[in-house]
Amino acid sequence: MVTLESSEIWDLLNSIPDPEVPAISIVELGVVRDVRITDSNVEVDITPTYSGCPALKSMEEQIRAKLLLVGLTPIIKTIYKPAWTTDWMSDETKEKLRAYGIAPPEKLSFENLHPFANNDKGPVACPFCSSTDTSLTSRFGSTACKALHFCNGCRQPFEQFKCH
Amino acid sequence: MMTDLNKALIDFCLRIADNSLIHAQRISEWTGHGPILEEDIAMSNVALDLIGQSRGFYTYAAQIEGDGKTEDFYAFRRGEREFRNKLMVEQPDNKDFGFTMMKLFLNGCFDYLMFRDLMKSTDETISGLAAKSIKEVTYHVRHAGDWIVRLGDGTEESHQRIQNSLNELWPYTNELFEQDSVDALLISNGIAFDKEKFRDEWTKMVHEIFAKATLPVPENNTYSPTGGLKGIHSEHLGYLLAEMQYLPRTYPDAVW
Incomplete structure (x- = not known):
């Protein structure tokens, strides 16, 4: 019971x-x-x-x-x-990720669903200093769900939870 | 007594699972040997996705087959002649990064279109696995496609080498579209779909990237390796299985 x-x-x-x-x-x-x-x-x-x-x-x-x-x-x-899908994460959850040092995923858009679609949403904001002067280092990071970026503002590498 | 439809469904699942597993095993050979750290990690991640996809299809086949079968049985206790992967994915990469990317791209575009259809399968498990897998495959194709453009439109050396990879792998692409009575039965039940119907789209997809990469596509020639559907493979699969299955064959039922 x-x-x-x-x-x-x-x-x-x-x-x-x-x-x-x-x-x-x-x-x-x-x-x-x-x-x-x-x-x-x-x-x-x-x-x-x-x-x-x-x-x-x-x-x-x-x-x-x-x-x-x-x-x-x-x-x-x-x-x-x-x-x-990462769209199931609430804004509150995304904020927890950011505070932890991981850039949260963007909202999934329809264009993401084709391999050749231009899904460039512009640079991901650095979770440490909020600068958008960042670049993608690698699509694959330390775990399957993350990608590797670099922030030119604070000169730090950071991970982003991939939009999936 | 198992129905013909269930038998066909098991074969269908094993074909997809075997292809992803053998492809993953080849890609995983790069782990610790990647040309740069980021690509080493990328290839390990791609292999992991493919292994995950194969597990889903193996588990479903095991569930239908019953009889105590598990995903591990299919992966580790079957011989060469029982594997149903396409010949392309078992070809050795010989530490040529471009060759690995070309294989991932050609097979990935096919998988993308196949899973897009299978998302509409009347079989709930198949459509669920397809919806899951297509997201990962999309990411792999994007990654491999970018590298093909970069290498093709790169230096003289990188251009020549990625062109060689394309020339070598192109004949293997015919086999991707092969189907037989297993497919026919599932197609008539709305579980699977005719692969011939997306062949033009596949050709268009790969041509689009090869044009960007300044790579001429080889003429369709008469040499077209085949055999995967019947379990007849190139000499390379046996060696691959020997390595992959060594531990569970030597120490049956060993656990972590």
């Missing part, structure tokens, strides 16, 4: 930091898609950010550990539909 309310389970999950970007939670990241309470158990749907995201396994383990503390052994399902 599950005695917790669905909102309490969401609160618990919201206290789990993203293993790669601990400034935000796995709920804020948009990985937790649904929580369903059944008669005897709880089911949690999660979705990967990128197909090969190595952190997904760790997130699953943390969900299990967190819910075990309240006596639950959740059934965790990985779902692919709808595909994860």
